[in-house]
Amino acid sequence: MCTSSLARTTPAISLESAADVAQREALLDLAFGRAARLAKTSERLREGRKPAEGLAFASHGPDGRVVATLRLWHVTAGPGRPALLLGPLAVHPWFRDRGLGGALMNTAICEATRLGHGAILLVGDAPYYARFGFAPALTEGLWLPGAFDRSRFLGLELVPGALAGARGLVSPTGAPVELPSLGELVAQGGTGELRRTA
Numbered sequence: 001m002c003t004s005s006l007a008r009t010t011p012a013i014s015l016e017s018a019a020d021v022a023q024r025e026a027l028l029d030l031a032f033g034r035a036a037r038l039a040k041t042s043e044r045l046r047e048g049r050k051p052a053e054g055l056a057f058a059s060h061g062p063d064g065r066v067v068a069t070l071r072l073w074h075v076t077a078g079p080g081r082p083a084l085l086l087g088p089l090a091v092h093p094w095f096r097d098r099g100l101g102g103a104l105m106n107t108a109i110c111e112a113t114r115l116g117h118g119a120i121l122l123v124g125d126a127p128y129y130a131r132f133g134f135a136p137a138l139t140e141g142l143w144l145p146g147a148f149d150r151s152r153f154l155g156l157e158l159v160p161g162a163l164a165g166a167r168g169l170v171s172p173t174g175a176p177v178e179l180p181s182l183g184e185l186v187a188q189g190g191t192g193e194l195r196r197t198a
Contacts, residue, residue, distance in 0.1 A: 002113060012060045014057070024066055027068075030090075030092070031090035031091070041147055041148045042085065045085050045145070048176055049074075051071040051073055055111060055115070056072070059103070059104060068095060070088075072085065073085040075121065075171060077142055077168075077170060078166045078169065082173070083118065084117050085121050102131075106132070109133075118158055118159040118163075119155060119157050119159070120134075120158065121153070121154070121156075123144070123153055124154065125152065136152075136155075142169075145169060145170070
């Protein structure tokens with residue numbers, strides 16, 4: 001039975017806020033390296049998109065800073081088959097012995113189930129994610145828009161049969177990130193900074 005970590009006090013997990021976004025980006029750069037993470041095939045499914053509503057999580061340390069992050073994104077698991085893409089999952093090195101990664105995973109899976117989603121896909125370490133029910137067999141008929149390691153492309157059915165017979169290209173379907181218009185940039189003084197919203 002799912003027990004959401006949103007209700008726990010330790011570790012502190014909450015829905016990501018707009019104030020968390022810059023700290024989240026810095027944490028991802030620390031965990032993966034900016035160039036390496038932006039080059040990943042799974043990033044092609046996230047770039048320019050908002051995370052799924054109610055499925056972007058952050059864990060905060062004692063000083064309120066973001067020490068762990070996890071988001072889910074709307075995709076299709078082949079034509080006409082909605083699913084979620086999980087990732088990236090990152091935990092600050094100082095907090096990796098506290099179970100935050102597992103707590104974030106359980107929270108994400110439980111919340112996605114509660115919100116009525118049918119399946120989750122991810123690219124990651126199979127032995128780690130197997131403990132949450134992810135398996136490569138569920139993605140055998142699917143492929144990603146770029147190079148990927150088939151053994152690391154995993155699926156989880158939240159609803160039995162949600163990925164049965166799934167075949168085709170995984171494509172992004174999430175809402176696009178709003179970018180400022182030229183008029184807004186001029187009004188900001190022409191700094192050229194594009195501010196992304198979470």
